[in-house]
Amino acid sequence: MATLVAQICRLPEQLIWPVYDAAKQTPAHILLLILTFLSVVGIGAIYILLHLLAPKPRAPYPSEKTYLTTNPDGSISAPRQLPCWYDRWLAEGHLLNNPSSLSSYPSIPAGFPVPDQTGAIEPAEVEMSVVIPAYNEADRIVPALEEMVEYLDQRFGRPNGSHLQAPRKKGGSSRPTTPHRTVFKTQPRPAPSGAEKAVGGYEIIIVNDGSKDRTVDVALEFSKKHGLHDILRVVTLEKNRGKGGGVTHGLRHVRGEYAVFADADGASKFSDLGKLIEGCEDVVDGSNRGVAIGSRAHLVGSEEVVKRSAIRNFLMRSFHFVLMILTPPATSRIRDTQCGFKLFSRAALPHIVPYMHSEGWIFDIEMLMLAESAPATPVLASDGSVIGTSYGIKVAEVPIGWHEVGGSKMSLMQDSIKMAIGLAVLRASWMFGVYRRRLPPI
Secondary structure: OHHHHHHHHHHHHHHHHHHHHHHHHOOHHHHHHHHHHHHHHHHHHHHHHHHHHOOOOOOOOHHHHEEEOEOOOOOEOOOEEOOOHHHHHHHHHHHHHOHHHHHHOOOOOOOOOOOOOOOOOOOOOEEEEEEEEEOOOOOOHHHHHHHHHHHHHHHOOOOOOOOOOOOOOOOOOOOOOOOOOOOOOOOOOOOOOHHHOOOOOEEEEEEEOOOOOOHHHHHHHHHHHHOOOOOEEEEEOOOOOOHHHHHHHHHOOOOEEEEEEEOOOOOEOHHHHHHHHHHHHHHOOOOOOOEEEEEOHHHOOOHHHHOOOHHHHHHHHHHHHHHHHHOOHHHHOOOOOOOOEEEEEHHHHHHOHHHOOOOOOOHHHHHHHHHHOOOOEEEEOOOOOEEEEEOOOOEEEEEOOEOOOOOOOOOHHHHHHHHHHHHHHHHHHHHOOOOOOOOOOO
8 A cells, every 4th residue: 555655656756757858858949839839729729618618698589578567457568678778789889880781771861870889878768777687586576676666766756758756755865866977076967958858767677587486477466566567577588597697688678877786585785775876976987987886795794694604604705715816906806796786877888788798696797897897988177178088987886784585596515616617717718808899799
């Protein structure tokens, strides 16, 4: 036995020394050529492997671009077409890159001005859009919806035909619900007029990610009970895509000046949405692009975290260590990337949503990386002149209330390993150019 162990211990030495001796006897220029060849082959192999492993989201099915809601008489509506700023953004982008294709559309007049595709997005129709990814959430979604609707009614009111707000309930927020500020806090915002009238109200988009329980029925029953006709919209994905796929799909169809996604379990304190709005307003740039994310980092050391199992806390710390190493600077400094409560200004969406690839648990990190790498926008002086540029979209990390909710769909060990592998594949795919900021095919 001792002899076998000794032989195993000497095995690395027996393999390395012959290579070392051969390298010493090889001319330097030949050795350099060999190393260069091996490097090129290695990089090529990694590139090909990433093409095979990197997630490639599928295109949505036609039925996934429709929604159900309730009618004023309490009945369930027929499928209605979802508004989709993303489809228009994509079409305009392809026209901009290939102006000759305008001739293929006789309905488009000659000289039709195609907007700049990079940041173009349709004007908002409501003030707040809430996206809720839901997979088998029939038992947990109602308390979360109760909390959301109570806060949204108080804060934003319900839109009517002219998007005016309903009277607020007693005890509602006293803060006025105006569109988010310009980059200068001291510069008064001109009164809205004409086509630029302020919007109000809210919408809730529940993305049913192929649930096998009564999630859709429960959501529509809630809509009927609370009179959320055409405010609460249920979109059903024919095939399960994962939380990231559900969130991305929902964000493609939002009509709000702000868009927030929130978990269906209600773990995050939804009334802290006001803190996210203020955080977003504090970091918006000259193009009104901003992101605010809920953070549970301040709860480290509290009872909610301490009472977790030792293995869960170890995996959490290990993941954040890997995150710090693999992500770019601004993203690596964020203390809680995985909280399911994130807000985007409408102007930020075209720089993030169209380029999403991840559809599993790791999608939050890709969103933050895309925000960090967004194209530069002008920095304006108080007189409106350009004095510089600002790269990336700033992200505000805002402490929020949070509590543990049972019934999680996450497998602790298995999904932690998948997240680590997914993060490595994601980062490598962007580094090696497998993922790029390019227009998806129509």
